[in-house]
Amino acid sequence: MSGPGTTPDPPEPLAGWRWWTGLAVGGAVGLFGLAGLLRDATKTMPLVWLKWLVGLVVVHDFVLAPLVLLAGRRLRDWAPETWRWPVRLGLITSGVLVLASVPVLVGVGRRTQPHNASVLPGNYPLALAVVLSLVWLGVLALGIWGSPRRRGPSPGRRTTIEETPADANRPAS
Amino acid sequence: MGPTFTSPARSERTTAILGVAVGVLFGVCLLTGLLSHLIQQPPGWFDWPSRPVWLYRWTQGLHVFCGIAAIPVLLAKLWSVYPNLWRWPPVRGVAHAIERAWIVPLLGGALLLLVTGLMNIGYWYGWGFDFIRTHYWTAWIVTGALVVHLAAKLPVVGRALARRHAAADTAADLERRRFLLTTGVTAGVLLLTTAGSALTPLRRLAVLSPRRQGIGPQGLPVNKDARSAGVADKLDDPGWRLAIGGRVAHPASLTLDDLRARMAGPMRHAARLPIACVEGWSQEANWRGVRLRDLLEEVGAPAGVAVRVQSLQRGGYSSALLNPAHAHDPDTLLALELNGAPLHPDHGFPVRLIAPNNPGVMQTKWLESVTVL
Numbered sequence: 001m002s003g004p005g006t007t008p009d010p011p012e013p014l015a016g017w018r019w020w021t022g023l024a025v026g027g028a029v030g031l032f033g034l035a036g037l038l039r040d041a042t043k044t045m046p047l048v049w050l051k052w053l054v055g056l057v058v059v060h061d062f063v064l065a066p067l068v069l070l071a072g073r074r075l076r077d078w079a080p081e082t083w084r085w086p087v088r089l090g091l092i093t094s095g096v097l098v099l100a101s102v103p104v105l106v107g108v109g110r111r112t113q114p115h116n117a118s119v120l121p122g123n124y125p126l127a128l129a130v131v132l133s134l135v136w137l138g139v140l141a142l143g144i145w146g147s148p149r150r151r152g153p154s155p156g157r158r159t160t161i162e163e164t165p166a167d168a169n170r171p172a173s
Numbered sequence: 174m175g176p177t178f179t180s181p182a183r184s185e186r187t188t189a190i191l192g193v194a195v196g197v198l199f200g201v202c203l204l205t206g207l208l209s210h211l212i213q214q215p216p217g218w219f220d221w222p223s224r225p226v227w228l229y230r231w232t233q234g235l236h237v238f239c240g241i242a243a244i245p246v247l248l249a250k251l252w253s254v255y256p257n258l259w260r261w262p263p264v265r266g267v268a269h270a271i272e273r274a275w276i277v278p279l280l281g282g283a284l285l286l287l288v289t290g291l292m293n294i295g296y297w298y299g300w301g302f303d304f305i306r307t308h309y310w311t312a313w314i315v316t317g318a319l320v321v322h323l324a325a326k327l328p329v330v331g332r333a334l335a336r337r338h339a340a341a342d343t344a345a346d347l348e349r350r351r352f353l354l355t356t357g358v359t360a361g362v363l364l365l366t367t368a369g370s371a372l373t374p375l376r377r378l379a380v381l382s383p384r385r386q387g388i389g390p391q392g393l394p395v396n397k398d399a400r401s402a403g404v405a406d407k408l409d410d411p412g413w414r415l416a417i418g419g420r421v422a423h424p425a426s427l428t429l430d431d432l433r434a435r436m437a438g439p440m441r442h443a444a445r446l447p448i449a450c451v452e453g454w455s456q457e458a459n460w461r462g463v464r465l466r467d468l469l470e471e472v473g474a475p476a477g478v479a480v481r482v483q484s485l486q487r488g489g490y491s492s493a494l495l496n497p498a499h500a501h502d503p504d505t506l507l508a509l510e511l512n513g514a515p516l517h518p519d520h521g522f523p524v525r526l527i528a529p530n531n532p533g534v535m536q537t538k539w540l541e542s543v544t545v546l
Binding site: 013014015018019021022023025026027028029030031032033034036037040043044045048049052053054056057060061065068069072085088089092093096097099100101103104106108109112113114115116117118119120121122124127128130131135 | 176178180241244245248251252255258266268269271272275277278280281282284285288289291292294295296297298299300301302303306307309310311312313314315316317318319320321322323324325327328348351354355356358359362363366380381382383384385388389390393394395397398399400401519
């Protein structure tokens with residue numbers, strides 16, 4: 001992804017004592033963990049565990065991440081420049097809040113702890129709606145505060161993405 | 174052919190900053206998690222002190238809330254390196270293949286830790302395996318994979334953090350700052366709406382937390398209620414006695430009235446101590462009862478002994494070991510009252526243990542015996 005006129009960074013060395021020591025130490029610690037997991041197999045259920053581990057990678061890499069990228073692209077095409085970052089902030093914050101609230105929204109804990117009223121005591125759909133409303137009020141305020149009519153011309157901060165130097169597009173190696 | 178990636182917010186520097194943040198958050202989670210493990214299953218060389226009172230509470234609050242804050246930070250970090258998934262050719266040699274292979278347990282394990290941790294505090298055990306053991310061993314696997322990852326990436330991180338971007342005021346730099354700010358705001362909103370289950374000044378804001386301070390019998394949350402623990406029918410048994418035995422000169426068997434009589438005398442003691450759950454929530458309460466060390470003196474226990482307390486409950490967390498520091502702390506009580514009233518059944522009626530700087534699961538409820546070891 002290196003743009004023209006930039007020197008691509010050298011690939012990380014993956015050689016020398018630091019890499020091999022790290023690999024040896026990290027490998028030993030990781031295998032210690034794996035051995036413990038396998039020794040405890042009746043409780044850790046390694047095959048179920050593996051399904052979750054691989055499943056989460058697949059869901060992240062091939063479902064969640066593409067959806068986020070697609071949403072980002074749509075937003076870039078649709079939203080006026082001054083609203084782009086406030087709306088992006090709103091979408092990212094809302095998305096993570098919804099994801100992180102799935103356990104309290106689904107409320108399985110109320111069924112696993114039927115006689116304990118202190119587990120999941122809130123009205124979580126309502127609470128989430130209120131929190132998201134506040135987030136989007138913030139988005140609205142940011143958008144109005146940053147709009148050119150209100151702020152007047154300020155070329156430095158209103159540079160568009162199209163003017164971005166090419167080297168900034170280089171992903172981390 | 175893979176997709177193209179155009180966001181100017183992606184850069185080595187963005188990734189390095191987010192990577193350091195994820196490393197710090199996971200590092201805190203590892204240390205605080207290991208600490209709790211050591212306290213609950215102490216090896217011979219480890220003696221957890223009974224002071225300061227707030228220490229366990231703080232470590233476990235840090236564990237859960239650093240884990241929650243890590244959700245947006247990890248996702249942002251993964252977004253910043255996502256193009257690498259589509260890089261062709263996928264590997265550049267044996268060492269690179271090894272390095273990339275370790276990313277699977279690193280990423281999968283890190284996601285597994287966050288997902289199982291988040292579900293666990295919501296009492297949702299939707300995966301089949303035992304949470305504690307799996308979370309514990311997965312943490313070791315992730316730690317190992319993280320060390321390998323750091324060995325490969327530390328030079329890149331150093332390079333990215335040392336080098337200022339050539340034009341600090343470009344639009345790209347603004348985009349990077351905004352992206353990092355967005356990640357921080359998201360973590361902040363998550364913390365504001367959950368951390369009040371431990372941080373009392375924020376308690377009214379904890380609207381998305383699976384626990385709320387002040388909500389529960391006698392205004393205090395409960396981990397395991399009397400019915401779920403299978404003790405509800407045993408609590409009004411007139412034959413109930415608290416047996417005090419083991420390495421003592423005068424073993425005793427005390428009725429509830431015997432304990433109440435002692436609470437009216439010089440053994441009476443009150444303490445303001447927190448219940449601090451490994452699941453992150455904690456709350457202080459006023460406890461009143463009989464000092465354990467006075468009772469140990471009465472039955473003629475040797476000085477500086479460890480003590481095991483046993484509950485009417487069977488299985489699970491039905492007994493706990495108190496090391497000498499906890500057994501003899503002046504605030505360690507066999508509590509009969511909570512916030513000015515007799516213990517609610519869910520809080521351990523007729524009598525429970527409450528000790529300073531002690532994990533909630535070791536504050537044993539519904540006591541039936543105290544054994545001097």
